[in-house]
Amino acid sequence: MSAGIDLGVRLGIGELMAAYADCIDDDRLEEWPDFFGDPCRYLITDRDSHEAGLKHGVIYCASRGMLVDRVTTLRRVLMFEAHRYRHLVGPTRILTVQGEVAETRTNVIVARIMRDGATGLFATGRYLDRIDVGREPYRFIERLVVLDSQKIDTLLVIPL
Amino acid sequence: MSAGIDLGVRLGIGELMAAYADCIDDDRLEEWPDFFGDPCRYLITDRDSHEAGLKHGVIYCASRGMLVDRVTTLRRVLMFEAHRYRHLVGPTRILTVQGEVAETRTNVIVARIMRDGATGLFATGRYLDRIDVGREPYRFIERLVVLDSQKIDTLLVIPL
Amino acid sequence: MSAGIDLGVRLGIGELMAAYADCIDDDRLEEWPDFFGDPCRYLITDRDSHEAGLKHGVIYCASRGMLVDRVTTLRRVLMFEAHRYRHLVGPTRILTVQGEVAETRTNVIVARIMRDGATGLFATGRYLDRIDVGREPYRFIERLVVLDSQKIDTLLVIPL
Numbered sequence: 001m002s003a004g005i006d007l008g009v010r011l012g013i014g015e016l017m018a019a020y021a022d023c024i025d026d027d028r029l030e031e032w033p034d035f036f037g038d039p040c041r042y043l044i045t046d047r048d049s050h051e052a053g054l055k056h057g058v059i060y061c062a063s064r065g066m067l068v069d070r071v072t073t074l075r076r077v078l079m080f081e082a083h084r085y086r087h088l089v090g091p092t093r094i095l096t097v098q099g100e101v102a103e104t105r106t107n108v109i110v111a112r113i114m115r116d117g118a119t120g121l122f123a124t125g126r127y128l129d130r131i132d133v134g135r136e137p138y139r140f141i142e143r144l145v146v147l148d149s150q151k152i153d154t155l156l157v158i159p160l
Numbered sequence: 161m162s163a164g165i166d167l168g169v170r171l172g173i174g175e176l177m178a179a180y181a182d183c184i185d186d187d188r189l190e191e192w193p194d195f196f197g198d199p200c201r202y203l204i205t206d207r208d209s210h211e212a213g214l215k216h217g218v219i220y221c222a223s224r225g226m227l228v229d230r231v232t233t234l235r236r237v238l239m240f241e242a243h244r245y246r247h248l249v250g251p252t253r254i255l256t257v258q259g260e261v262a263e264t265r266t267n268v269i270v271a272r273i274m275r276d277g278a279t280g281l282f283a284t285g286r287y288l289d290r291i292d293v294g295r296e297p298y299r300f301i302e303r304l305v306v307l308d309s310q311k312i313d314t315l316l317v318i319p320l
Numbered sequence: 321m322s323a324g325i326d327l328g329v330r331l332g333i334g335e336l337m338a339a340y341a342d343c344i345d346d347d348r349l350e351e352w353p354d355f356f357g358d359p360c361r362y363l364i365t366d367r368d369s370h371e372a373g374l375k376h377g378v379i380y381c382a383s384r385g386m387l388v389d390r391v392t393t394l395r396r397v398l399m400f401e402a403h404r405y406r407h408l409v410g411p412t413r414i415l416t417v418q419g420e421v422a423e424t425r426t427n428v429i430v431a432r433i434m435r436d437g438a439t440g441l442f443a444t445g446r447y448l449d450r451i452d453v454g455r456e457p458y459r460f461i462e463r464l465v466v467l468d469s470q471k472i473d474t475l476l477v478i479p480l
Binding site for chain 3 (some may be wrong): 292
């Protein structure tokens, strides 16, 4: 049970999760790196690779500069808005809060909406996060996006 | 951060969101207008129209009477139960509480279940709400349903 | 409104819901019976059957022993991992807390990820629960999984 966790921390983490999803879904990608500390670790991988202990992934960034680069590249590649995401996150489980670092996991389902309106289930998985809750706004020290399917292809240009 | 918001208000808003979804999913549509104040504003639109500042939508109601009319019509059109919805709402972000009015946004995914059992992802989007939290039960002053896809067609008879 | 419910109980119930989903999604099915009291009632049914008052279902267990049997059988039938689930639960509505028993309902969407990576919307519905909140860890006295579609076929081997 995690009932002993301060309510303010709990609410702050919930807000971080929702704000992060909104940032991407609203296509405000230039603000996306601000959700991370520096250095940081952002990784999109699949469950099999994660369970095998592999440290690489489809997308990997180790600093805020790499996150910024990612957005810059993405804006050049996507000449116009090809698609959008809609994140739906489930309730966040706070596993531990040690010092100023919270460790959490959150289920997520992402729908993709193509420019012509076609909507489909794009990805499902889990965020495994380490969050700096020592000061506001809270930031991700580490965000692992562990997808259930390894079938995430080249269409994955927008962060999850 | 919205940590300063009264916990009772926060819980009451959460309950409103869930009760609203249950009302529709349970096909208790006659109770649906009771979730709104009078006058009110209920609008289903798509993201492009919303961002362009357009005030119209696929469904638009400006009073509780219009909401009641909507249900009456719907019951006449749908001679038998053609389909049902299942709403899944994400965590609600409370942007502001000013006086007795809370402004919130909530992601939502709606699945549609046809009479023969076929299930599909029907709609994704966001509720942009203004809620009267001055007395219980809380009611919507304004509920904008901003869908991600503009492909919402004539099949949209049941409110979202 | 359910604002009067103790916050610790509310958080504990939230944790139970998330931990249950994680247990299944992580394929730790041997731990699944531990979420239930003994005797208990676990039932997967569809909405029509539930509304008609039928007490049977696609899966029915009345004791922890039956839950254990279910997992044993399942492990024998599924020689290798055929598929996985990803649960996304919505906010839990706590209807009543009487004595040590909480009555709740929670919307759920389940995605299924096949071994080859293909992902689809598998099931939608609602958990109707009675939970023993008298001691920790909380356990289900009764968990009814009421699915929206009656099209749940023989592929349903993993619990929901």
